[in-house]
Amino acid sequence: MSADRIIFEDVSKFYGEVLGVNRVDLSIPPGITTLVGPNGSGKTTLMNLMTGLVRPNRGRVQVLGLCPEDSERLFRLLGYCTQYDSFPRHLTGYEFLCFYLRLHGTSHGAADRLVWQALERLGMTEAAHRRVAAYSKGMRQRIKLAQAICHQPQVLVLDEPLNGLDPMARAEMIALFRELASAGRHLVISSHILHEVDKISDQVVMLTSGYVVAEGQIQAVRSEMHQEYPMQILVRCDKPALLAARVFEQDHVVEVKMHKDRRGLLVSTRSGDQFYELLERLVLEGALTVESVAPADEDVYSVYEYLIGSEGGGAA
Amino acid sequence: MNWRLWRAQIAAILRLELRKTLLGKRAIAVYVLAASAVLLFGMHSIAAGRGWIRCRADEDFLLYAGFFQLFYLRLAIFFGCVFVFMNLFRGEVLEKTLHHYLLAPVRREVLAAGKFLSGLLASVLLFGAGTALSFLIVCSHVAQIRHQEFMAEPLPAHLAAYLGVTVLACLGYGSVFLVMGLLFRNPMIPAVGVLIWESITVFVPPLLKKISVIFWLESLCPVQVPFGGAGKIFAISGEPASPWLAVPGLLALTAVLVLLAALRLRRLEINYGAE
Numbered sequence: 001m002s003a004d005r006i007i008f009e010d011v012s013k014f015y016g017e018v019l020g021v022n023r024v025d026l027s028i029p030p031g032i033t034t035l036v037g038p039n040g041s042g043k044t045t046l047m048n049l050m051t052g053l054v055r056p057n058r059g060r061v062q063v064l065g066l067c068p069e070d071s072e073r074l075f076r077l078l079g080y081c082t083q084y085d086s087f088p089r090h091l092t093g094y095e096f097l098c099f100y101l102r103l104h105g106t107s108h109g110a111a112d113r114l115v116w117q118a119l120e121r122l123g124m125t126e127a128a129h130r131r132v133a134a135y136s137k138g139m140r141q142r143i144k145l146a147q148a149i150c151h152q153p154q155v156l157v158l159d160e161p162l163n164g165l166d167p168m169a170r171a172e173m174i175a176l177f178r179e180l181a182s183a184g185r186h187l188v189i190s191s192h193i194l195h196e197v198d199k200i201s202d203q204v205v206m207l208t209s210g211y212v213v214a215e216g217q218i219q220a221v222r223s224e225m226h227q228e229y230p231m232q233i234l235v236r237c238d239k240p241a242l243l244a245a246r247v248f249e250q251d252h253v254v255e256v257k258m259h260k261d262r263r264g265l266l267v268s269t270r271s272g273d274q275f276y277e278l279l280e281r282l283v284l285e286g287a288l289t290v291e292s293v294a295p296a297d298e299d300v301y302s303v304y305e306y307l308i309g310s311e312g313g314g315a316a
Numbered sequence: 317m318n319w320r321l322w323r324a325q326i327a328a329i330l331r332l333e334l335r336k337t338l339l340g341k342r343a344i345a346v347y348v349l350a351a352s353a354v355l356l357f358g359m360h361s362i363a364a365g366r367g368w369i370r371c372r373a374d375e376d377f378l379l380y381a382g383f384f385q386l387f388y389l390r391l392a393i394f395f396g397c398v399f400v401f402m403n404l405f406r407g408e409v410l411e412k413t414l415h416h417y418l419l420a421p422v423r424r425e426v427l428a429a430g431k432f433l434s435g436l437l438a439s440v441l442l443f444g445a446g447t448a449l450s451f452l453i454v455c456s457h458v459a460q461i462r463h464q465e466f467m468a469e470p471l472p473a474h475l476a477a478y479l480g481v482t483v484l485a486c487l488g489y490g491s492v493f494l495v496m497g498l499l500f501r502n503p504m505i506p507a508v509g510v511l512i513w514e515s516i517t518v519f520v521p522p523l524l525k526k527i528s529v530i531f532w533l534e535s536l537c538p539v540q541v542p543f544g545g546a547g548k549i550f551a552i553s554g555e556p557a558s559p560w561l562a563v564p565g566l567l568a569l570t571a572v573l574v575l576l577a578a579l580r581l582r583r584l585e586i587n588y589g590a591e
Contacts, residue, residue, distance in 0.1 A: 015587060053418060053586040075421040082419070084588065086412040088332060089340060102328035103420035105321040 003065040005029055006050055006186060011059030013045050019210040020045035026205060026215060028188060032181045034197045035190040036304060037207035043190040044083060047157050051080045063155060079148035083159040085140055087132040093143045094128040097150050104151055118150035121176065137164035155186040162196060174200050194301040204300060208308045222298045223272065229306045230254045231272045232296040235279065236264040239288040246282060250274065266296060322426045329430030337400055337438040346399050349392040350442035353450035356383065361457040380454045381539035384478060389485055389533055390514060393443050397489035398507050400439050404431040406497035412588045428578035432494055439486040447482045451475050477538040484566045488529040491573035498580045532562040
């Protein structure tokens, strides 16, 4: 099982007296996993732990069965796009990638082919022979991504990979991440931008102050919180007053709000399943016609707000 | 043991590091230090050629020996190695680029060896050239003034000895500063400590002299320079070490220090924020 997962077992990391992460237990499957949390919550520390850039003070990390200290084997199957925006001086984008592949022991011909493949994928072929120092922030971000993917790794760790990219480039990157994930790869991504996290994630790990506060598929995380934070469901139908009357009879319903245009209801419930059953029954009975039903707070943003709230001022 | 892979990785490290060391802005200071001998003896040769100063062949070789031991070894090569070897890791940490190496499938021992070799090649290239050119300038100048005596000198042997000492100095000081660059956040302070120790070894008992790089290097120089001036009163003379002890000793010291650097590198964590 651990051979296809990234495992954290009771992992803690302290920088002197400053907490990085504490008692983290995670088992990350293939697909896109997003680390979400405010600045200083421990996202980068988790990424650095799984790539061996820092070592845990306690606990154990394994990446597809490998210990991060085994760099010689680990980095053949892992690529890491760090947040550090610095590069060896004097190198062009092409030379930078080529140098990295030569460290893999790749022959000159194979390295050349892989470099051009990666540059093409990231839309950087025209800037290949320009010095990285002369690149814009967005181009530097792309060349870092190119470095992370150029050896075609099984695991990609991407620290704020969408930073500095324009909206078009972000869309392209998200499509690339989806493509890589659909090929069975692991992508671990940290991000502040919650609506993009919502779009790309198969699962999320929410962190605050070095602790994991939630993990899993966002819907599953949300439903686990229903006692403390009842689910909100927005229903637009032809007879909202009738629906309101029927849902008020249910124990699991906490609150019902009528929309201003009187054609919709916002229902707060501790059991989404029971509410959907009731709604289905009413529709089948022909009591009302439903235009739309949508969870109003079953997204990363809402879960983030509930769990992390005002601490996450940095999130958008 | 994947020697073929390690060789390829060291070759990749050498290509990048030599470029950085020889073409970077920091290299200017090293070029100036390496060229100091050529400049000084070039000027000396011009002055003697125009009759501004009077020279004797034996004095010129003694002058060269004094310059080589008191300035070139103790200061030029010393500080050249400080600039080159301390920056191999410390410079990368300050520029926040070391992670590029640590995120590649390279054993950290191989990285330490590759980086050390690049520093060694760069420093030997620059200081070896400085030593050889300045010695040849002295030779050509002496040849003009005292042809017969000049021909009697074992000059190729002296040149080889000076070049050998230069290489060993780069090895010895290079390995010391490689380790310092990995152990200390501000390695200049311990480097000054080493400089002071290397400077005062002439005043310490023979046993303590041996805990220095310069003692072994001076033992290998082809011409011994007498210690003069007021300090002569406090100087403690010691027998020079045999080359059979000095050369393997310096090589062993280098091996131990590079191994220490590799061990330190194995435990190194990237935390640029703390720098």
